[in-house]
Amino acid sequence: MSAGVGVDLEKLWIRFGDFVAVRDANVNINGGDFFSFLGPSGCGKTTILRAVSGFLEPSEGKVLIGGNDMRGIGPNKRPTALIFQNLALFPLMKVWENITFSMEIKGASAAERRKRADELLDMIALPGQGDKLPSELSGGQRQRVAIARALCAEPDVLLLDEPLSALDLKLRQHMRTELREIQQRVGITFIYITHDQGEALTMSDNIAVMRAGVIDQIADGKTIYNDPNTAFAASFVGENNVFRGKVKQVMGNEALIATNRSGDLVARISTANQGKMKEGDDAMMFVRPEAFAIAPDGASGDHFVTARVNHEEFEGNVFNIFTEGEGGKEIKVSIPNHGQSFEDHTGQNITLEYETHNAVVVPAGELAAE
């Protein structure tokens, strides 16, 4: 039994006219979890967040918070607090008034509010900044004020709508760690919306990968990265090389794929699709750039790929080799830099090798847009 209040979406459909923004979403979010909805813009993740916060009533299905059906309960009555993408701090109120706005509504005295604001300002490492206006703070500081304002309402569930997207890279990475720390300290459920897989992977206990209103997969970050359910999940989360083909033979949990371009290759069928794929099915096989290694010339077999090298680049921690792939798409190979010498393969044919359990087969499907 985990602490905190869970959120459940049951058979949730949200339509705008003829457009289906969310299609039959079923999600159980455990209390105290850091849960992310990950997907490209327009996939419906913000719509789900608005349904949880109460700004939007679902067309069908239920939103349950702590087991209670939230239908008909307005956003001001729900035990949720939302952090907006643009933060939506009140520009004319001082920082401390912003933070304690929820207490002001409940009629708390100015002294009480001041005291609580100071506590929260200490927590977000902005002591003594309460009398400033939001416009006098930096982007990262405003970010933290928005978090404090939401936490001051003592919500059971904190909803975050891409709150880091306006920050620069360094600050964004720093805020990831900070958000995760705050979440663990306060112990309430966080629901986080993002299109940035790095944010989702580093912070979340569990992630729902969304595509065009449909949830493709719900799992922890490692599972989603290593064992994707769908072609979309495989191609959206992290970098991946795709090999298209047909299932030639199913061997237990593995399948031999007759690829369009690289001969017959063997790979593990992703867990969700085991037992469901059969010979002749259109399939996609995914191998991560870091799962490839360079094999000795002439090596061949069902886990070797031979291709001509287009170009190479040195990224610091890895060498990247780009070889000819299918349909103009290149196969990317990342070799970790251990300080080894590295010869230039440009224009040559090289043979790449992968371990079967590092290659995943899923039914052919839509790929994430580059």
Place this chain on the structure above:
Amino acid sequence: MPQFLKDFFNRNGTGMGLAILGLVLFWTIGLIILPQLSMLDFSFRPNLPPPEIGGPKDVYTLENYKYLIYGPEGGSQDYNTVDLRVFFRTLVAAVCVTIFNLIICYPIAYYLGQSEGSHIRIFAIMLIIPYWINEILRAFALRIIFGETGVLNTLFMGMGIWDTPFDFIRNDIALYAGLGYAYILLMIFPMYNVIESLDKNQIEAARDLGAPWWRIHWRVVIPYAKPGISSGCTMVFMLSAGALAAPQILGGPSSLWFTQLIYQQFNDNNDWPQGAAYAIVLLVTCILFVLAVMRLFKVNMGDIGK
């Protein structure tokens, strides 16, 4: 030459710059400042027949201002109660019209500013088009609505709500409605402009934090809209205090507007100095009143321009 003038000429070229500057100066000095100064000058002179102008009797005097306060010399009363009453009644009524307009226009401006869709444009056009019609015609249209045998009386008497016609005009209801209607756009549009730029997330954030609708307006929307509200209120107050056509047409027979007194002095009594003094008193009082109210609500002069 100050820097801003140099920049101005660099941007527009000398020829165009001089033309624009000339027109602006002509407008402000020739059409606003000089006529007002001439009125000010008039107001301190006695009303003389033309041959005596410039003669020995043409000296500066406070007579015209004294007249507003004490009335004609040797008059039956100590104070000019008739004119003073009209003066204060006009100011109070203008304040009432302004408040009344604010209450009506704020929800409209909020709705227009925060809704999306093409119906907003249609709504705005429907607000604007009646103003293509001449002010006097609009005032007479209100007379038709509020008159003794007008639309409202016919309707309510037909429905049996009252038996004898209600005199909207004598009770000044027609006048207030007319003045309110005349300046409704000047109240709506400055507020609409500001409210339109208010981030919807601000409202949603307040709601999400538990605020009921009235508190969202009180704490988030109204503070944000304050420049628009003050700009609208200033214009409506100034223009209603200075209105002439609506009081002339819709005012009851006994209730004069101060502008009507000014008009009478200029036109009927042919006493320009007296009229000028009355006009100056109205202008200065209105400006001082507006400045005082702005001070009270902590509005900056710059906000009015927003």
